[in-house]
Amino acid sequence: MATNGVVDNGFEAVREAFDAEPRGGSALAVIRGGKVVVDLREGWRDAARTVPWDEETLVNVYSVAKPVIALAVLLLVERGRIALDDPVKRHWPEFTGGASVRHALTHTAGLPVFPVPRPAEAWADWGLLCADLAAATPEWPPGTVAAEHALTYGHLLGELVRRVDGRSPARFVAEEIAGPFGADFGFGLGADDQRRCAELEFDAPDWPERNAGEPGSVRTRAVENPAGARDLAVVNSELWRSASVPAVNLHATAVGLARFYDELMRRPVGAMMATAEFEGFDHFIGSEVVWGLGVQIEPDGSWGMGGLGGNAAWADPAHDLAIAYVTRRLGDFTTVDRIEQALNPA
Template identity: 70%
Template sequence: MSGYVAPGYEGVRDAFTDQACGGSALCVLRDGVVVVDLHEGWRDGARTQAWDERTLVDVYSVGKPVIALAALLLVERGLVGLDDPVARHWPEFRTAASVRQVLTHTAGLPTFPVPRDASAWSDWELLCGDLAAARPEWPPGTVAAEHALTYGHLLGELVRRVTGRDPGAFVAEEIAGPWRLDLGFGLNGGDQERCAELEFHGTDWPDRTGEPGSVHERAVANPAGARDLTVVNSAAWRTAVVPAVNLHTTAEAVARFYAGLLAGGELDGHRLLSPALVEEMTTAQFTGLDLFIGRETTWGLGVQLESDGTWGMGGLGGNAGWADPARGHAIAYVTRRLGDFERVDALDTAISSVRLLS
C-alpha cells in the first residue's frame, strides 16, 4: 500500500488496508484538500505491474454523472432546456421523453432494443439509431429504471447533436481539461497502457445478472460483452465511447469531480455550472421503486441521492464516487476486482467516523 493520509484519517487507512484486494485506490478530499490518497496492489492479473497514482480503471456507472454533467453544461449555456423534448435536438428520436427524464432514468428506454454483438460498442451511430427508433417500455416520467447501458448514448448523442462534437471529445475538452481530471471515454494508445486489467472478485459474480426476463437482466445483456472480461479488457472497448459504463479514471479524478460540484460547480478557478444548477442536479427529481436497482431510489439529475444527505453514483463491481456535503468530503473508491459493495461500505463507515476538527 502506498500514498498519503492526513492526521485524523488513520482509521481510514486501516480500513483500506483491511479491504485490500490486489488492485484498488481510494481518494478523499475535504473542502477541496486531499486528506486520503491511497492505492494498493497491481494493475494486471499476473501481478507484475504495480498500481500507481496514474493507473486508470474502468469504473462502470461511476461515469454516468460525468456524461450527465456534459448535458448540464448545455443547459447552463442556454443551448438545451431540461424540459425540452429530446426530439427537439435529435429529430429522429421517437420517444416523447424530455432531457430531464433521460437524466433521471425515467425515459422508459433502459434497454437497447435490437440484439447486437460486442462489436456494436464501437459503432456509435448504430446504437444511437437503435435508441432513436425504440418504443419506450412505459410512458416517460412514470417509472424509474436505471438506464444501465443506454444512458451514455442517450445523453452523449444529445451532446453530439447540439455541439457537433463527439461526446468523448466534449468531456475531454469541456470537463476533464478545465478541472484537470485524469479521466476519459475513448482512450488513446498511450492511456490504454495505463489501464488496469479487470478481474472477478468471486467465481459466481458473472452470473449475477438478475431474474431471467427482468429489466435488470435485459438491460445488462445487450449489446453483448459489458460483463465479459475478454471484451472489457480489450483495446476495442477502451477505445470505444460508452459513456454509461466505460469511463477510465483514477480515484483522485473522481474525487476532484465531486469536489467541484461541492464547491458549487467551480474547481481550480474554472466554473462549469452555476450553484443554482448544481443545487438542482443534487435535488430529488424522482423517488420510487427503481426496476433495475430493485429498491426505492431517489434520483437527481444524474446522481443518486441517499437518505443521509450524501449523493453520487456506484458502479458495477464495487466502484463508487460520492459527496458528503455535511462533512465537506468528496470521495472515490476504484478497483479492478469486480465484486460487491462491502468494501465501499466499510470505507464509508471509516470515513464517516473521522472526528472533524474546525
C-alpha cells in the same frame, strides 16, 4: 503488496478500512476543502500481478461514469443551449420515444434496454446504437417509471451533447470537464492512456451469475445487450477502451473522480444535479431510490453513484468531502461500506 500513498491526520480509520480487504488492485481518494487528504493505492495493474498500481493507473468504473455524461448535458443547460423540459426530439429529430431531457437524465425515459440484439463489436459503432435507441418504443410512458438505464444512459445523453454542441461526447468531456476540473479520466481512450489501464477480473468465477437478475427481468435485459459489458475478454480489450460507452466505460483514477465531486460541490451545477427529481421504486436496482439529475441522493444528503463490481464516488457536502474508491477486482461494496463508516462513524 503493501498499501502506498498518504493519509492526513484524522483519517487513520479510513486507511484501516481500505487496508482491511486488499483487492489486488484498488485505490481510494478523499478530498476535503480542495485538499487531497487521502490518496491510497494497493496491488497491481495487471492480472498477472507484475505491474504495481500507481497514481497514473486508470480503471473502468462502470456506472460511476453516469454523472460525468449527465454533467455534460447540464453544462449545456447552464449555457442556455438546451432546456430540461425540451423533448429529446427537438435536438435529435430521429428520436421517437417521447422523452424529455429531464426524463433522460433521471432514468425515467422508459428506454433501459437497447432494443436490437447486437454483438460486442457494436460498442465501437456510436451511430448504430444511437439509431437503435432513436427508433425504440419506451417500455413505459416517459416520466412514469424509473429503471436505471444501465447501458443506454450514455448514448441517450451523449447523442444529445453531440447534436447540440457538435463535439463527440468523449471530446466534450475531455475539453469541458476533465481538463477544467483537473480530473484524470475519460472515454474513448487513445493508445497512451490505454497503456495505463488496469485489467479487470472477477473476485470469483461465479461473479457474473451472482450479479445477474431474474431471466427476462429489466435488470437482465438491460445488461446483456450489446454483448460483452460483463465479459473480461471484452472489457479488457482495445475495442472497449477505445470506444465511447458513457454509461459504463469511464476509465479513471480515484483522485480524478474525487476532484470531479470536489469541483461540483463548489459550482451551481452541482446543486442542480443534487436536487431530487424522482423518488420511488427503481425497476433495475430493485429498491427505493431518489434520483437527482444524474446522481443518486442518499438520506444523509450525500450524492453520487456506485458502479458495478464495487466502485463508487460521491460528494458529502455536510462534511465537505469528495470520495472515490475504484477497483479492478469486481466484487461487492463491502469496502465502500467500511470506508463510508470510517468517514462518518455513528
